[in-house]
Amino acid sequence: MLMPVEVKRSLLVGGVWRGAATGMAIDNPFTGEVIDRVACATPADAADAVASAVRGQRALAALSAAARAAILHCAADALAARSARFAAMITAETGKTITASAKEAARAVNTLRLSAEEAGRLTGETVAFDSFAGGEARSGYYVHEPVGVIAAITPFNDPLNLACHKLGPAIAAGNAVVLKPADQAPLTAIMLAELLLEAGLPAEALNLLTGHGRDFGDALVAAEDVAMVSFTGGERVGAQIAHAAGIKRIGMELGANSPVIVAASADLARAADACVSGAFWAAGQNCIGVQRIFIQRTAYAAFRDLFVARTAKLVVGDPMAAETDIGPMISERDAQRLLDWTAEAVAAGAHVLAGGRRDGALLHPTVLEAVPADARLACQEAFGPVVSLFPYDDLDAAIAAANAGDYAIHAAIFTESVREAHHAARMLQAAGVMINDSTDYRLDAMPFGGAKRGNMGREGVRFAIREMSQTKVVCFNHG
Structure with a gap:
């Protein structure tokens, strides 16, 4: 439902929260009452968010692995301290029981901590160039580098922990993110973004777009500066994303039976x-x-x-x-x-x-x-x-x-x-x-x-970090 112009400034672009010309109501599924009204992003907002993320990625990649880990540990500490507030918001916007929401908040803390711990474990190794004729005078190694900007699209059913499963590994590996939370449940993601900025994340390394994905989703995933799309959701939307994204990395979890x-x-x-x-x-x-x-x-x-x-x-x-x-x-x-x-x-x-x-x-x-x-x-x-x-x-x-x-x-x-x-x-x-x-x-x-048709990459912190990284080989010719 479209609402008047006066809506929550819920678009995080360039380190600044801003509004939009239109907004939409976020309803409590149990009571039916309106919890809040968030801004509806446009393709222009998506373009601004991606441009900001390009700058933010450079700033984040310049940080040491220890510095990125410290940001994630700080965020985990803050989330643990505010877990009751997060659980209440999860319940308000999704209808999940408060018991289940509290468990989700605890898992999200663990996800951020796992991401922090893995930041320093993304290591390469030496390559035996002399294992084949012609390589005797060569030596070298490979390292892992961030892929760049990741468009992360999350569902409503675990609005906190699934966002952490995308943001934590991305930050650990040095990637910037444009986060699109579920239409029905963006408020928890907004709280998480605020928390990460407070923890010291470079301002433009995380951008967040609320609103209807149908209005700006194609513009986001198709942007040339988006190196990877990470999506959790249904098959129909997944097919649309794959069609619009073009040639780039795509990680999807498309459900099951x-x-x-x-x-x-x-x-x-x-x-x-x-x-x-x-x-x-x-x-x-x-x-x-x-x-x-x-x-x-x-x-x-x-x-x-x-x-x-x-x-x-x-x-x-x-x-x-x-x-x-x-x-x-x-x-x-x-x-x-x-x-x-x-x-x-x-x-x-x-x-x-x-x-x-x-x-x-x-x-x-x-x-x-x-x-x-x-x-x-x-x-x-x-x-x-x-x-x-x-x-x-x-x-x-x-x-x-x-x-x-x-x-x-x-x-x-x-x-x-x-x-x-x-x-x-x-x-x-x-x-x-x-x-x-x-x-x-x-x-x-x-x-x-996923397996079979749903097999498009892996989450789980260490495995997601590998999906969000690329190798670079360094070879010395001593001849």
Whole structure:
């Protein structure tokens, strides 16, 4: 919704916060009230931000690795001290429960600290030029250098930690960033940008653009001085970015339809607890959240009953209340989308075991069985609190069903059999396989990204730093 001219000065360009001719409201998904109004950037703002980032990158690259690490440590300290404020803002603009928001803030502190620690570890090594005839008189080495300016585009579901996963590694490696936070949740990113500037980041090394990505996104990613685009979000927007960006580095994480296999040998109570948490944490708006569970037929009824019983105990409501397990989805429209998908599956023969209703943007945790394999709930990313259960007889058949789909990040298996665990780890087509854990487990230091069509680079601090760097070889001819 377009608002009057008087809006928050939310565009950080050239080290200065500025406004725009138009703005948009940021709503609280639970109450529907307007939290704030932010400026809507234009292509001209994007061009100014990129030009500023070019200057900022030179200033940042001139700093030593120790100086960049000190900035990140200072930012981490400040974030830890203000974590309650950040958690409250995350909850206000996304509807994530305050418990989950506090956990996100703690993870973001760790992400910045990891980035600081890795700043001094981005080292090269010597090259044995004399390993091939003609190189006997040569010696040398290679080093890692920043790629330059990075356009970072982040989603609403983890507005703080996912921003840190782009900014922390970029700064550690000496890159400047133009950050475009999610349309629905830019306020947390604004707070983070303010914090980084306070920590001593060169003023133009971070630029931030709020507003509708459709208005200026193409201009941002297509800019010649942008060396890399780092995007977390959906396939449709990812395809548009790739088309507009042209020839440059692109790192993308495009979502998934995460499968879990539960073998009859598994601790079913443990598996049910982990899968309930993995499916409904953050109202299921999680790219590695549990969406499909394949249960060995001899254990199916027992697991189903445990899973449904635990789901029924979840408290749905005000995300600011400490006892709430599930808050609203990001909008009523998204909640209704999943209700429509559920109705489609039911019309095709599925049965609702729990949930299947909404109150505004609150979608009650929904569990289904007998979902057809071609239903959208089974073959597309739901990105909400909806889970489908499927029985299986043969492990390889379960693995084949789990591997269906074009995009994958994590898969999981619960089993007490080492043979089954190793077999699943080899055969599951995913970038990560969790054994006796939910698909939504992630350590911020581990490599993270997509598999199959979604395989476009890796995040996880050390791995993201490598993606945001390029090698330079230095060779001496002593002949």
